């Protein structure tokens with residue numbers, strides 16, 4: 001095999017190309033947009049204006065594929081925050097303590113992240129990006145995909161042959177339709193939709209972002225009302241992205257007054273109080289269509305085809321896992337090529353490995369989202385004893401993470417996709433989850449006092465509304 005085509009030049013596509021580069025003669029990335037020369041918005045990435053954190057498991061994968069990328073991001077103004085010590089977060093029943101662990105996240109704009117990855121990819125001689133070129137369909141038959149039909153910027157159509165085609169066209173991927181046109185039954189699909197919507201706005205960070213935490217009030221499932229939450233993500237150029245999220249019947253809107261009312265009426269108004277200290281830049285943007293959708297290509301696809309990133313599993317973005325998954329899928333592609341060699345069935349080998357990457361984030365997103373009122377699932381929840389036991393244990397572990405460093409480290413290792421889910425049931429972690437609690441979670445005043453920058457803005461002596 002010597003020619004690979006990657007459909008889509010978003011994060012999953014670029015990283016798939018980085019993974020394939022060393023193993024094939026040429027990798028061509030086909031991208032419908034003309035890609036910007038800097039960290040700027042583009043049409044094919046409508047989510048790019050919304051906050052995007054990259055969890056440590058994804059950042060490690062990014063660096064494994066394109067060494068030095070995380071350093072380049074930090075040099076360009078991205079922030080690295082340890083977990084949970086760099087978070088001012090309300091997690092279910094309480095506020096997190098400043099426990100330290102090896103887990104971390106990278107915070108910057110999505111535009112900076114994609115731009116940096118494009119820069120890093122430049123060194124790969126085998127990789128070419130065909131910009132302004134749209135994929136119209138696949139070429140081949142029900143047994144073998146042999147390339148893609150594309151439309152060039154001048155409107156001409158062309159068939160690009162390839163030994164391996166990797167679909168990375170994201171959440172709106174048309175690959176099931178394209179495969180059906182070749183006579184192949186599309187993949188099975190599972191969806192869970194909590195109806196979550198986002199409203200986000202950029203702000204100038206008062207006094208800069210040095211030592212400023214990621215601030216987060218998470219939507220809580222399992223109540224009889226919609227889940228509602230908000231985050232402040234410190235990004236490059238001393239800005240914040242403030243994002244509101246609400247599940248079905250609790251969606252935030254685009255209007256200024258409702259933006260602030262939404263924030264003020266959360267479980268705690270700390271994001272509201274901080275937002276009032278900051279100068280907004282630009283409009284409030286909203287985003288709907290955040291359902292979790294997984295396509296089971298691992299149960300069968302023609303030879304010469306694989307799918308990665310959102311094209312195979314689009315996850316509710318509120319959990320912040322999509323980019324880390326895209327990076328880990330690319331590592332899976334590289335491992336498949338490395339261990340299996342280049343044979344006609346390598347697409348299936350890739351898909352099997354990608355499935356293993358997806359299982360944990362998919363289960364977390366699906367199970368959480370089913371707990372919100374009005375959530376819609378394509379497949380009924382099993383609800384059996386094993387599911388109930390898992391929910392009960394997870395709940396215990398979350399509560400323990402508020403007061404116990406062992407439980408907190410395990411929770412954030414797994415949530416940041418840096419460790420497998422089995423870490424949650426290691427004996428020391430199970431003990432921490434199951435033994436009676438010895439301490440109360442932090443109060444909000446104690447939690448805010450951990451961060452001098454936050455305390456200066458909204459701490460004691462600066463009560464809500466007078467910040």
Ligand SMILES: Cc1cc2nc3c(=O)[nH]c(=O)nc-3n(C[C@H](O)[C@H](O)[C@H](O)COP(=O)(O)OP(=O)(O)OC[C@H]3O[C@@H](n4cnc5c(N)ncnc54)[C@H](O)[C@@H]3O)c2cc1C
Pocket residue numbers: 007008009010011012013030031032033043044045047050051052053054055133134135136168169170171198287308309310311317318319320321322323324325326
């Ligand atoms: C509002 C929002 C917030 C998010 N926040 C986070 C977060 O905090 N952390 C996180 O990890 N993830 C987050 N995500 C998820 C993240 O955006 C995706 O998981 C990630 O972009 C996946 O990358 P991808 O390359 O698979 O898809 P995309 O980034 O969507 O890229 C797909 C690419 O394919 C191109 N394309 C599509 N169709 C064609 C075609 N026919 N021909 C040629 N090109 C085509 C598009 O132009 C695009 O460049 C968020 C998502 C949303 C919607």
